Amino acid sequence: MSSGTRHPDPTRRSERSRQAVLRAARELIAEVGYAKLSIEGIAARAGVGKQTIYRWWRSKGAVVLDAILALSQGADGIALPDTGDIEADLKAVMRATVAEFADPAFEAPIRALNMEIAIDPELAAQYREKLAGPVDEAKKERLRAAQRAGQLAADADLDLALELLYAPVYQRWLLRTAPLTPEYADALVDHLLKALRP
């Protein structure tokens, strides 16, 4: 079927339904919370049948993952700032990260997704493949540049380095053990750089 006929384009209609489902999921998380979010509710809000949703997604967690991915426009083209000063660049990134986790609009769907990931290993694998993996690779690319510049030890374990930076933020946020402040972001960078000094 060529475009320009009177018949609707099924691909385009599918994509419209898909976007309606993702938008409905985001709206309902904000309105009723993740616990009360249901496939039925998403279908009703999006104006599609339940079976349409189950054709594309295996669980509400999978819908929420894609809803969040659509917001962040995927992980393509991610790059960390590189002014040549690893300390300044990491502090800028970590201050932004901490601010993001302190923002209720951002944190509610991410908290919901983390709960699902913790109990659903298959969703966890999708999350790593689609989002966490590419983002971590971009971060490590910035750390590698710092290694080449002699600012970090050449044999530093970069996966562990990312954990030392981000896991404390993640734990404070998830368990609400202490406030997430710009000073805390800076302190994490200072400790990392001391631990990874050449």
Next chain:
Amino acid sequence: MSSGTRHPDPTRRSERSRQAVLRAARELIAEVGYAKLSIEGIAARAGVGKQTIYRWWRSKGAVVLDAILALSQGADGIALPDTGDIEADLKAVMRATVAEFADPAFEAPIRALNMEIAIDPELAAQYREKLAGPVDEAKKERLRAAQRAGQLAADADLDLALELLYAPVYQRWLLRTAPLTPEYADALVDHLLKALRP
């Protein structure tokens, strides 16, 4: 009423019911998982009424917290090993921690409890007060001894130090991002000691 009469002692009967509820909660988590655990199910297994449970606990999360506390016999008398060698002592503790999180019998109820804590700030506060707080204090006491011995910087931030040690283990475990090995435990200690060197 003096003891030794024919009348049953209501305090002792209460304590028996409480212990039966906590045991039932632990058994059912292992058998059916946390998601399918219900107050009704716990009551039936423990041979008590639902109202008996609600008299003492406000949610199934609160029952599970006490069930875990009963297992660990509270946080009284916790102390970290102190051979005078902070590196050896921390590595022994972190290797044991990593092994514990890799044990399915231990990790299932703790994972369930963490899910509840992440969505229930009041339960999170109870958890900190009853378990995490006293345990963290014992860990910091060991770090303070290392500061007095000149092995750690006198001005080190000990709350941050605990996060650098434990948050990466917590994140790897909760999100299943990478294996928890003895080598990983050692690497975390090595990085912490380098970051906090006097």
